[in-house]
Amino acid sequence: MVTRKKPKETRDRFVDELDPILDGLHRTSIRLTGDAGRAEDVLQDAILKGYRFFSTFQEGTNFRAWMHRVLYTVFVNTTRDRGPRASALDSVPEPEDLTLPLAAELNRPTHVERSRAVMESVDERIKQAVGELPDELRTVFLLSTIEGLKYREIADVMGCPLGTVMSRLFRSRRMLQERLTDYAQDQGFDVEAASYGEGRPQGENS
Amino acid sequence: LKCQEYRRLLHPYLDSELEVTESLRVLEHLNVCGSCGRLFDAEERAWNRVRDVIRSEVAPAALRQEIPALLWREDRRAFWRRASTYLLPLGMAAAFLIYTMTPSPSGNPPGDPPTPEARPHAHGAAIDFTVAHFLNVQADAGSGGLITDRMLEKHAEFRRLDAKEARRVYRELLGPNAAVPPSLKCNRIQGAVSNTDFNGTPVPVLLLDLNEQEQYSLYVLNRTDADLSNLHLMPGDGVTEDLRIERCRSCYVIGVTKGEKVFILVTRPGASVDPMISLVRRTF
Numbered sequence: 001m002v003t004r005k006k007p008k009e010t011r012d013r014f015v016d017e018l019d020p021i022l023d024g025l026h027r028t029s030i031r032l033t034g035d036a037g038r039a040e041d042v043l044q045d046a047i048l049k050g051y052r053f054f055s056t057f058q059e060g061t062n063f064r065a066w067m068h069r070v071l072y073t074v075f076v077n078t079t080r081d082r083g084p085r086a087s088a089l090d091s092v093p094e095p096e097d098l099t100l101p102l103a104a105e106l107n108r109p110t111h112v113e114r115s116r117a118v119m120e121s122v123d124e125r126i127k128q129a130v131g132e133l134p135d136e137l138r139t140v141f142l143l144s145t146i147e148g149l150k151y152r153e154i155a156d157v158m159g160c161p162l163g164t165v166m167s168r169l170f171r172s173r174r175m176l177q178e179r180l181t182d183y184a185q186d187q188g189f190d191v192e193a194a195s196y197g198e199g200r201p202q203g204e205n206s
Numbered sequence: 207l208k209c210q211e212y213r214r215l216l217h218p219y220l221d222s223e224l225e226v227t228e229s230l231r232v233l234e235h236l237n238v239c240g241s242c243g244r245l246f247d248a249e250e251r252a253w254n255r256v257r258d259v260i261r262s263e264v265a266p267a268a269l270r271q272e273i274p275a276l277l278w279r280e281d282r283r284a285f286w287r288r289a290s291t292y293l294l295p296l297g298m299a300a301a302f303l304i305y306t307m308t309p310s311p312s313g314n315p316p317g318d319p320p321t322p323e324a325r326p327h328a329h330g331a332a333i334d335f336t337v338a339h340f341l342n343v344q345a346d347a348g349s350g351g352l353i354t355d356r357m358l359e360k361h362a363e364f365r366r367l368d369a370k371e372a373r374r375v376y377r378e379l380l381g382p383n384a385a386v387p388p389s390l391k392c393n394r395i396q397g398a399v400s401n402t403d404f405n406g407t408p409v410p411v412l413l414l415d416l417n418e419q420e421q422y423s424l425y426v427l428n429r430t431d432a433d434l435s436n437l438h439l440m441p442g443d444g445v446t447e448d449l450r451i452e453r454c455r456s457c458y459v460i461g462v463t464k465g466e467k468v469f470i471l472v473t474r475p476g477a478s479v480d481p482m483i484s485l486v487r488r489t490f
Contacts, residue, residue, distance in 0.1 A: 007281045026265035048280050126259045145253055146260045151223055
């Protein structure tokens with residue numbers, strides 16, 4: 001016999017499941033949309049949609065992956081409504097203004113303050129570099145490296161083959177590495193470029 | 207494997223996507239190959255750093271606090287969505303029934319379709335009483351439901367007749383030789399409606415089942431109590447010298463005059479009176 005759980009009970013269970021992954025969903029939403037206001041709208045829609053379909057979530061499976069799939073679906077649907085976001089890396093101008101605050105911060109008198117300023121600047125550059133990745137690469141990178149989803153789960157979230165996930169992940173990391181290496185070298189850091197090897201993962205032709 | 211091939215496994219290894227045996231082989235290699243060991247360490251540290259930076263961002267506290275209320279509002283919306291699916295039609299049906307049950311100032315059931323003629327749609331107090339009674343009973347029975355004793359009793363005084371007495375009244379009404387046709391069951395002669403409009407004369411009520419689905423109420427009036435000329439009925443089918451069948455063009459009432467008796471048949475609002483006329487022609 002099918003029994004309907006009481007709303008309060010379901011609500012509490014959903015909140016319990018959601019609480020530990022809310023930060024991750026918020027981060028992903030911010031990175032997907034590139035806009036804090038819209039990120040919150042997308043996240044709220046995803047939470048409501050997830051709650052509405054919570055009965056279809058199979059206990060024992062990965063709720064984090066399930067909710068990311070909901071979030072990604074909401075994001076894709078709203079993006080389709082609004083028109084595509086510029087996603088090509090080349091179309092994003094190199095941010096010059098970051099170096100200016102950095103230079104200003106470096107003029108601070110104490111060593112501790114200078115170190116913190118450098119680190120904060122690097123942090124900002126990392127965030128910016130991730131944000132500048134093309135949509136598909138950024139999504140795969142976030143879900144894998146940041147949120148710790150398995151490749152198979154990411155393929156499920158994005159509705160694409162496993163090989164495509166691996167390929168996109170490889171490309172996103174290489175792109176990020178190039179960007180951050182360039183930046184580090186510009187800032188005078190001693191950077192040894194890592195070598196991945198020449199091959200690329202199978203699964204995507206482009 | 208050569209170093210180059212191990213390095214292809216760098217990301218799957220760091221992402222814990224390798225099989226256990228593959229991971230062990232990579233680990234073994236990293237233990238003996240300083241170059242690969244340094245590369246893997248550097249990669250791990252770099253991506254951990256990126257992860258830490260991005261993960262330092264947390265959801266706004268206000269959003270976290272808002273979630274229970276957000277879900278509660280969603281539950282409330284869902285409740286009203288469900289309610290509108292089920293309750294709205296029920297509410298509309300109830301409103302319609304209340305509307306049709308409420309007598310208009312003219313004494314005419316207000317739920318009737320508009321009359322094609324300009325004259326007011328009324329059949330007179332005696333007929334309207336029978337119609338109102340039937341509508342009340344029908345409302346209790348609901349759409350497609352069968353009328354029960356309890357429903358009839360609820361809206362009028364009743365004197366129950368046993369089966370033998372019922373047959374006697376039936377023959378008295380329809381003639382001494384009248385027999386209940388097999389296809390037309392006289393469900394039961396339930397009793398009589400008391401109404402001062404009939405000068406205190408009990409009005410026999412018959413329930414006629416045309417078939418399993420259609421059920422009509424037949425009210426038998428004395429000619430003196432119900433003048434068909436006052437009924438605004440139009441000549442219908444089956445008019446003969448001793449049997450006049452007249453129908454209301456606007457509603458679900460037909461009048462039948464046979465001798466000194468006037469029969470009023472009422473069917474459900476909106477139903478066609480044609481089967482009822484056929485029934486009358488076969489019966490009388």
